[in-house]
Amino acid sequence: MDKPVLIGEAMTGGYGGADILHDCTIAVDKGQIAVIVGPNGAGKSTAMKAVFGMLKLRKGSVRLNDEDITGLAPQARVLKGMGFVPQTSNIFPSMSVEENLEMGAFIRRDDFHETMEQVYELFPILRDKRRQAAGELSGGQRQQVAVGRALMTRPSVLMLDEPTAGVSPIVMDELFDRIIEIARTGISILMVEQNARQALEIADKGYVMVQGANRYTDTGRALLADPDVRKSFLGG
């Protein structure tokens, strides 16, 4: 693995006004899990949005499978193989679970039923509730729908913005298990997490961000072991 699947390199930019990101670099290798952690307002989500093209970069570049995609719109990046799960409003609440998945596959012109089957295998509960409106499901199940929807385009990279926000610890553990499973199928995962400790435990690579810049970058285990990181970001 010499070249990462996805890399946002030396990204600098913001939403019009002052820069939020300063020379920030995020990368993920094939089939690996990269996690961005850091205090509130550190620019974690912003970094992810920058990688996904929802933010104009002043400097730096984004490359997917060694192709420069810096100038592409988010929709175009989806076509190139990026899947994105926003933190909030990430499902179509009045549509059934199955329709949510169908909408995920909207840009695909081929038969997507095999992919849907894979999603159902990954999240068996969704198969049981496929006819139910997604908005009626529990928080954890909705996150599964959201992830499943993003998987429908068969992305090479799946990006998750705080997938465990607002779900119970048990559900969180289960979600993380599923994320590991997804990574095992060869899909690279890039996610932002509030629950830093648990997230770093499953991370192949961790990025600790502070004020829009990389502070620590290492394997998840190494970061967990690093006394400085523990003291400042993981509460001892």
Next chain:
Amino acid sequence: MNLTARDLGLFALMGAVLAMVGMFQSPQLAITILNMSLISAIMALGVNMQWGYAGLFNVGVMGFTAVGGLAVVLIAQPPVPEAWAAGGLGIMLGLMLGVATILAAVAVYKAMSPGKMRGAAIFGVLAVGYLLTSYVFGPAKSAVQAVNPASEGYLGGLNMPVILAWPVGAVFAAGVAWVVGKISLGLRSDYLAIATLGISEIVIAVLKHERWLARGVNNVTGIDRPVARPVELQPLPWVQSLAETLGWSLSQTASVVSGLGYAGLFLIVLGLLIWLAERALNSPWGRMMRAIRDNEVSARAMGKNVTRRHLHIFVLGSAVCGLAGAMMVSMDGQLTPGSYEPLRFTFLIWVMVIVGGSGNNWGAVLGAFVIWFLWVQVEPAGRWFMELVTSGMADGSDLKQHLLSSAAYMRLLTMGVALLLMLRFAPRGLIPER
């Protein structure tokens, strides 16, 4: 007040155009346009308070003006003693019973806990109340309407000075607005629009149908006027000498003088209202209103009772519309419920506000002048245009006939296009808010 040279220029231009109408068409026409423009300006001022200050979308201007017009009949017309004797008591009692029914229903709603029992109780109260009311009201209404139906058939008014009807009209409109606002403010902004659209239709339906009130579609005519009528002016020596000096006919002079009398009254009212509105706008209260309009969420977060503020401004603006409605009826000397059309009395006022510049009182006034002028003049212009188009056609052909007769609708088209163009290319209007 803060008018720029450009704004003054626009007003001067409008004045010049009106003067030209007076010279080249006829002085009466110029005065008529001027007077209706002044009334429209007051309506536009009311709408502008609601929309420009608070972002409230009132689609019921017609209803509020009509209610204001009703006040003129109820204040200025002489009472009809036979009608009062025939059923005045019954009607009053019936109205009170109706109000009591609603109050009782509200009381039941508040007193009981939610559930099927409450629903049944409210239904019961309403049903009994309805039966009682119609038992008392129905016969009284028929009796009143049977009194000399060709010229009366209604209760008449209080025989008070007609000027008094203007503030009363404002109060009537304010009352209706309060009820509507209580119901629909605080919800989505389009709900207010739909609710006002509904209430204005109902006001008109009531005016048309309740003959005991203001003779319905039979119209009340010959209402006292606040200014002497042309016929009364003609014998006056100074009017006669004025006619001689101007070289106009006596009747023309008299009607111009009478019209100018109205214009003077209207100008006083308009001036007073603008003065008040401008003072209010630049007071802490006005700044707060605009702060609420620009960011309702943060105003709410700062502890402002936004819905309450909205109710205030909605009632005030509607009262101004009611005032204008009363003024209009007293100028015409008649109340004709059949002539109230939403396109003319609601949506045209909106065009005035948008074209003039929402949020700016002077803008609303200028918009009223410009749009009313167009409204009056586009029809002959459209006719002229159609005559031009059809001049090559054979006389008596169906198409020619049709095109000529449809010229009147050109102005609807013109108004729509004017509104769309302004909204798109100069959304801040002729005199923008500042």
Next chain:
Amino acid sequence: MEPLNALVSVTNFMLIPAFAYGSQLALGALGITLIYSILRFAHFAHGDTMALGTAAVIGGTFFLQTLGVSIHPLPTALLALPFGMLVLIGYLLITDRLVYRYYRRVKAKPMIFVMASLGVMFVTNGITRLFMGVSETRFEDGERFLFSVRDFREFTGLAEGMALRSSQAITIVTALIVMVVLFWFLNRTRSGKSMRAYSDNEDLALLSGINPERVVIITWAITGMLLVTAGTLYGLDKGFRPFNYFQLLLPMFAAAILGGLGSPVGAIVGAYIVAFAEMGVTYAWRRVFTYLMPEGLEPTSMMQLLPVDYKFAVTFAILVVVLLFRPTGIFKGKVL
């Protein structure tokens, strides 16, 4: 006591007309709710647009009649429907292109859209009247009755008669077909689902590669078809007067809000409730009760709760009750 006659009477004078009127309202209210959920504004030009579409159908009908084309016993207007739809869809797409698209692009507030729709309303109104004038136009031809009062009396031997006008029967059947097709479209087709997705969650729809402009075009097209159908059915039933179409705005909005803005099922249910309430409250029940009450106790009054002039008051009362007690409507409109 003659309950059967009472039933026949109430069916003839109240239920059938209300059902037909409700069907016409439902198609209109569906348009309102669709525009609301996709373009996210209250479409004030709805009634006048309906009038314009109907005017096109009438034009087509007259043209077909001069050609001598007829589908007797059905009204020729049905044959002219596709033409009217084409005209109206074209008109709607042009107004969208010239007016609304700009405001979508600059992400204007919903109220600006409403304003713009006022402007469109004026223009549409003017165009309709240029062509049709303001007086009533009747364009119903074909068989007038499916069965007449006399047929019914002879067949059943009842004293009370009942008639089914063909315009009413056509209205009800057509409306049902249109509703079924619409729901099939929304729930089963890719385009329909993309519309629902867009209405549910605009950002996520964009992310999923749904083209918003396409969704908007489909929405206008469907609205156009619904409006032409509704307007033609209404015109066949009650004659065509532009102002009446403008006045349908209030009941259509009331129906959509009552059902829950954004909910198609709600729009239909709301429309029937509004229609039955309007008819029920303004209907003179005397005849019915004369049949129902024992002899000697027949009602002397008209037994009419409100005069017909106040049918809008009924609609308004419904609206008020909804706004006061359940502003999201029966079927919980998504957006409030």
